[in-house]
Each structure stands twice: as structure tokens, then as C-alpha cells.
Amino acid sequence: MKLHSTLKRITMAMACAGLGHLAVAHDGKHTVGIQSPPTAKVEAPFDIFHTRITTEGNIATFHIAVSGKAGDNKPGKTGKLAGSTVFSYVWPTTMDPSVVGFEAKSGILAFAVTSHPDFNDTPLFAGGGGEWHSHWVVLRPDDTCGKGALKVVDIPEGSKPKLPKTWPGLPILIDSPGWNPVFKGKSLEVKVPFDDIGVVQTAGFDGVTAALRVNASVHNPLLCVADVFKVASGNLSLPGKVNQ
Template sequence: MKTLKRTLVSAMLLTALAAQAHSSHTGGIHTPANPAIDAAFDIVHTRIAKEGNYAVFHIAVAGKAGQSRPSKVGTLAGSTAFSYVWPTTIDPAAVGFDHNAGILAFAVTAHPDFDDTPLYDENGDGNLNNDGDLWHSHWVVLKPDDACGKGKLKVVDIAPGAKPALPRTWPGLPILIDSPGYSPVFNDSTLEVRVPFADLGGRADLGFDGVTAALRVNTSVHSPLLCVADVFKVASGALTLPGKLGQ
């Protein structure tokens, strides 16, 4: 009888866990796994959900999210950043950039050769300038630039002498990037970031996609400064931004 009870309890727990896992991957964009892609970047589900006053940015991968990070090269020039990215239809003006400046994307990145979150001490050691190797969040504005490779995107450069609109947490780099300090949370195969909904400009009709990619700093550290060098996977397959908030 005890064995039967234990079997029943185990079955109930497994059913509950399966239901929980299934519910965590409802809505959004579902993408088949691809064994040819590093499992840490092989997107299988992308979603932005509204929970109370927050938008929850969610990506699930076939392997362990956040497990792979770039190797250190020792210099800013030629260094690499790995990224989980949600390109959106939000106007960049919603987060403090100029109207129609490009494609506004939310990104979670890691890069051991430089720190671009000067307001935050992610590793808690009292030094604000040595945390780039830890996963952290950004808003970036993207545009195509063939200087990065035909049809490839870059983070939009700020030309010398130009005075574009910039968010108050702009980290001082000559590109359209913001370091808002939202904390990414990794849990096995998933990555989630909670962003105050008001910070999205209240856009309930936003569209989105999911991308994993490597970005590279130009070896001359000049325009273009930061190119999307390698795209590992696009959730929609073609960057069509088909996802809808809360759906």
C-alpha cells in the first residue's frame, strides 16, 4: 500500500511539474530546436508577458541559458559580446532616444573585455568597472550597415559632435545604448527580465522577436563601433517581429 501511495505521489508531482513547465512556455513564439546550434543559444520559446506593472521578457533555449560566454581577448578592439536579444516595434523615444532612431531592442549581454554599466556593481566588489563578464541588460538601437558585412546590423553610432537624445543611464559610449540596470534571471533553460511597463512607454501593442547573437567591437574602435557579427538563431526565422505582448 505504501509503495502504491509513493507511486501515486510521484506521478502527481511529475504531472504538476510538467504542467508548470508547459504553462511557462505558453504564448509567444515557439521555435523548433536545432542541434547544429550551441544549445545555450538555441532559442525554442520567446515571449514578452505583462504581469501587473511589469513586462517580463522571456527566452527559453534547448540547453542551459547563460552557460556560454565569450573568451577574453585582453583588449576592447576586436572583443566579443554574447547576447540574448528581443528586437521590438517600440519607438526608441519611449526609452529616451530620438524618435525613429532605428530598431529598439532589449538585450542581455556578457563581454569580459569591457564594462558598459558604470552605474552598477554587479559583482559587489566595490569596483563599478569590472563587471562586463556578468550577464546584464541594455537597450540598444540597431540599424543595417554594410560596413559590418552585407545586410548585417550594428548598434547605431553617435557621430563626433552630434547631440542625440540619450537616456539618463546612457553609459557614455559613442553608440545608442542604455544601461538601465534591470537584472536578468537565469533558471536552467530560461532567461527572464522584469522591466517596469511604464519604461516601455505603455505600449500594449508592441511586437517582438527573439535573437541570440555575437556582437564584435571594431578592431579600429571606430564607426561602426559595435557590429552584430554572428547571428546564432532568430526565433521567427526571418526577424519579422511576429510576437505580440501578452499573446
């Protein structure tokens, strides 16, 4: 899979909003990373204007800032898993999935902060699925989700892929490490420890806000990216450089 060309095709097919660029600063506080102009048609809690990843010691800090109050919008509860919605703040990266314990070259590794009140996949997080919590996910295009759309990679029945120790037991490539997202005004940050921080420091990244949906049949594909609200770079080219 050619990562950048695949992501660009997906973004164009889903008609994502927003144009982004790399800049030195936005408002004096939001420096380095990807700066994005505001987009009026995107709801303020999902209207990304700044995305960055920085490191200190063995800790990587994933940061997104939006035009409104970060985390203010959550999906409504439907009372059933099938067809339910997941809201997410996502950092797609160029890191190989093996970095966090998945099979090598199994897809696009992304860090995500999500809310989904209809199911709980957070064994290490006391707040439950409806509260904002963190995941690693592996993404791959699947036209079953819509032309050019992404899904969280499914685990075929009977297969035994390599999985992280904190895999929550769902038949998809997802990890629930329990890292706590911190919302403060317009900003969202998560501090994530790594055994080898060097793999983060050389990575590219982007920022995305999106809604995912559980398939009505709760079957392959289980979890599709149904609606992209905004892409920090505008074209999902992963232009962000860690600490730059």
C-alpha cells in the same frame, strides 16, 4: 525605414538558422509568445525554443528559453577592447526608441542581455561587463559590418542626440538601465518597469541569440552584429504579440 522588410532582408543575408511559428504551448510551462523548433547546429545555450513578453501592472517581463542551460556560454577574454566579442540574448521590438529616451525613429529598438569581459558599460550593475547584464540598444543596417548586417547606431563626433539618463557614455545608442537578468535552468527573464505600459502591450517582438564584435579600429561602426546564432521566428518578422 520599413522595419519588417529591412529585418527580413538582413536575416536572409546573414543566413540565420531556425524556423519558428506562433503556437499555444510548448511544454505546459512555456505558453504564449513564439515557439521555435530545436536546431541541432545551434549551441544549446543559444538554441531558442520559446520567446515571450508579458506584462503585469507597469512591469514587462522579457523571457527566452533555450534547449540547454541559459547563460552557460560566455565569450573569452582577449585583454583588449578592439576586436572583442559580445554574446547576447535579444528581443527586437516594434517600439519606437523614444519610449526609453532615445531620439524618435532613430532605428530598431531592442532589449538585450549581454556578456563581454573585455569592457564595462554597466555603471548601475555591480557585476561588470563579463557578467550577464541588460541594455536597451538601437540597431540599424550598415554594410560596413557585412552585407545586410546590423550595428548598434553610432553617435557622430560633435552631435548631441537625445539619450536616456542611464546612457553609459559610449558613442553609440545604448542604455544601461541596470535591470537584473535572472537565469534559471533553460530560462532567462528580466523584469523591466515602464512609465507607460501601454506602449509595450501593443508592440511586436522577436527573439535572437547573437555575437557582436567591437570594430578593430574602435571607430564608426563601433559595435557590429557579427554572427546570428538563431532567430525565434526564423525570419525576423517580429510576429510576437505581448501577452498573446
